[in-house]
Amino acid sequence: MLVCPHDYAKKSNHFATKFDHVITYEEVTQFLAGRASSAMEELRARLLHRAALLTQATTKARRGYEAVALADIDRFSEKYVAMLREEAIVLEPGSAMLSNGRPGERRTMIFAPNALPKWAFLPQTRLVHQLREANANINLYGWGDFFTEIAITM
Known part of the structure; x- marks a missing residue:
């Protein structure tokens, strides 16, 4: 919806x-x-x-709306990406994570599409780490509809 x-x-x-x-x-x-x-x-x-x-x-x-870029958001994103690489986490940052000029209300880290398995039964989806109110949520959009197939594969 x-x-x-x-x-x-x-x-x-x-x-x-x-x-x-x-x-x-x-x-x-x-x-x-x-x-x-x-x-x-x-x-x-x-x-x-x-x-x-x-x-x-x-x-x-x-x-209309014009986003105001905040340097603190850029610095946070740079440190987040650096941590991924230092910890050898096998997730490729998406283009938005690597860009500068992120607005203050931007609170998500969107990974590149190739961060996900290429299972034929999965819809096109993205991996998103949402940061808000001290919570972190990992969202695999659309995967819930394929829970049985994923459980069998894993």
Whole structure:
């Protein structure tokens, strides 16, 4: 499922059509506002707050956005890649990990596609290390649908 602004789904239709469902921020905002109209005080306030956040995100998408590069993010990425090489971790950094000028909200390390096994039954996927709130998540997108085949192979 893809949840995104309406304009994004329309502009990136070739990408959006790859998902089973597309739900727009505007639809979610309308749903939340509708629920808020019949909710009690605290729940009403929470629903309206969530609707306002989505409206803000949609407005940001419409007016455009310019990422501000932060040197600290570049330094972190350089040290992360150096650690991979020093520890002889057999994962090739993706192009975004090797580039400079990463914006402050960038909190992911995306590895090169050849970091993954080339099993014929797997969909094209990527390995992503997400860094946020002191957590690290390794995501193998789409692999869950092939759990049985992966378990047999391993």
